[in-house]
Amino acid sequence: MIKFKTKKRIFSLLQGRNLSRFKGEGLDFREFREYSFNEDAKKIDWKISAKINKPLVKEYDEERELRIILCIYATPSLYFGIDLLKSEYIQNLIEILGIEAVKEDNKIQTVILKQEPMIFKPTKNIKTHIAFTRKLGEIDFFNVQKGDLKILNRFKKSLLVLIGDFFEEIDLSYLKHETFVIIIRDIYEENPPFRGDITLLDPNSKQDVNINFSEFDAKRIKKHIEEIDKKNYIHFKKLKIPFTKIYTNENPIPKLIRLFK
Incomplete structure (x- = not known):
């Protein structure tokens, strides 16, 4: 399993933002x-x-700590990766984000948003957070059913980090939290390298699909993803939601630092 490390503090870069309403009220x-x-x-x-x-x-x-929610928007398509599954990459990402948050004296809570959501207790203990992230490896993302984002409004106003691959238009307008979005992709999803007769596994139908994959098909997939991304980006910008896209072959730290700046 890969491990991400950083000498720079990630969430301390948020101090210039008006986040007082998301700090502990007790x-x-x-x-x-x-x-x-x-x-x-x-x-x-x-x-x-x-x-x-x-x-x-x-x-x-x-109480001065930030309340931070790390939420995985679970979908079957997270069970994909040429060298590393997106779900595994996200597990590592959640671990480093939680560790950095706790180091900066913040309270962290992890949520896996699926049909039956997994909600872990808030913690300021690094070992407890790491134990929670280990449980992410037990989730069958391939058979997961999507959850309702509105559930997140049951939590107190917090700094919400929403993580997923977002291959569909998403509406975040009703969320009450200070939201940041991290899009996780495998680079080959947007630029499929294979051509000719291939067998693909459809994560939605759970069926093998035999197709003759052409250059036209690759361009069509790329265009479709670009259109979805464009609509989501416009939506995020309209709501002033910071976002970034990270590929599974990248070190995420530089983009995370820019995201939370």
Whole structure:
């Protein structure tokens, strides 16, 4: 299994963006301190104060970490790859993104969006996150059925990283999250190298298809994908959603750094 490494912090580049509404809203108790006469008396903890016969108030630290959701938009077409399956590449990508997020003191949550979604608990522990990513290797992407993106609105407003191959038009207009899109492709999907009589496995019908693949067929597939991409790109730009396309033969780090800049 390939491993991605980076010396640069990925999510720290987001600090210039207005992300305060996606940070933790809770308060962590730090300590008791003595009440000052010019403070609001409502802050006094009367129960503790009565025990020691001295007015005390609680001191809190505001949660500052970002809430980050890493979501795989699962489709059967992720079970494809000449040298490496897209699903395997995404597993590695999820791992490095989660590790970097936790290193920067953020809380990470992984979601595999399929008909019966897999939702892992939020964590700030690298070992726990890696254990979650290992479970991605157990998913039968070839037989997966697509889930409903609207489920993501059940979560608190977060920084959402949506990952998939997106071979269809997708509507993200109803999502309430600060969304980033990562498109994962095998380079041969857009530029098929094979010609002549071949047998292909249709990931949707799960049937072998015997075809005579010509130069015309290759150009038609490429044009079809370009049209879908163009429509999605226009949609993303209209919603001001940052996006990038990464091929499975690439080191993703440079594009990730630009994406979250």
